[in-house]
Amino acid sequence: MTDPTSPTLITTLQRAARAAGEILCEGYGTTDAIDFECKGASDFVTHYDQAAERTIIDIVHRAHPEVGFLGEETGTTPAQAGNVTVIIDPLDGTNNFLHRVPHFSVSIAVREGTTLTHGVVYQPLLDEMLWAIRGQGAFLDERRLPTPPAKPLTEMLVSTSLPYHEKGDCATSLRQLTALMPEVAGIRTPGSAALEIAYAGLGRFDAFWSQGARLELWDIAAGIVIAREAGCTVTDLAGDPEPANWESLLVARPERHAELQRLLIETP
Structure with a gap:
């Protein structure tokens, strides 16, 4: 076995x-x-x-x-x-x-x-x-991978997966994107969630979040292990650490996770 x-x-x-x-x-x-x-x-x-x-x-x-x-x-x-x-x-x-x-x-x-x-x-x-x-x-x-110090929000480069066509909740993603854009140094949506979550652990991105996009377990599972072992906090936007229950995702250094979480979930 x-x-x-x-x-x-x-x-x-x-x-x-x-x-x-x-x-x-x-x-x-x-x-x-x-x-x-x-x-x-x-x-x-x-x-x-x-x-x-x-x-x-x-x-x-x-x-x-x-x-x-x-x-x-x-x-x-x-x-x-x-x-x-x-x-x-x-x-x-x-x-x-x-x-x-x-x-x-x-x-x-x-x-x-x-x-x-x-x-x-x-x-x-x-x-x-x-x-x-x-x-x-x-x-x-x-x-x-070392654990780099957390950057302030204004210096963070954040990655996301955005919905498109008939795949996901565009309205929710746009509300969250609008809330985050004035607060951070940049937002990217490169198109490979597994890679971008892993990059958050590597430090190429300072955080990754997604809610409107439909991410399956195979899209995120490997990246989750890497990001967590690199020192990131990985939950959904409600703070649940169990992937089986997720309809959203937030990956960030512990010092910034709660701050990003509040910013995203308090979006009107």
Whole structure:
């Protein structure tokens, strides 16, 4: 049975992420238009998403045959034994990928029961591996992430996921965006939530929030582990730390989390 504390598990996840990243880089580098299908409103899938997810499942299953899977493209595969589930978003940022915007990632997390224990977010174009194990810190490649001091609100660069088309609550996002814009140094919506949540742990962003956008567990699970292990507070806007209940998300240094929370939830 897979032991979530075993060092072989994170090594397997990283190997799977790199293999998936190779597939994505191959697709990104093609000169022809990338074929895609619509799963729903503004919800696209390509051959590369599907191939990357199959590759991740194959690599992890060979090393840990008893684990279950929750994949964006393949759905739920129950565990053969135990209660460990590998949560996969093989291409977080498909819209960017389709438009040749160089900001997307492979996201893989592990959940033991209801507890997120491992997170890997890999940016294949930069060959950057962000990863964390619960209770053991967060890392960029082999370098442990330091805990930088919290900046004042007026110096913060904040990332978000905004809704669009028929996907989410545009009115709520716009109200919160309007409240935050005069208070911070900048707001960005790059288009890969997994990567941006992990970047909040790395310090490239000072916070990440989202409410109107529909973020699934596979979009955020790996980033949550990394951000928490890097010293961020991660909850929904009501302060609930349990992801299964969330319809919003706020990631920030502890010194700024409550301040941002009040600003966002008190939006008229």
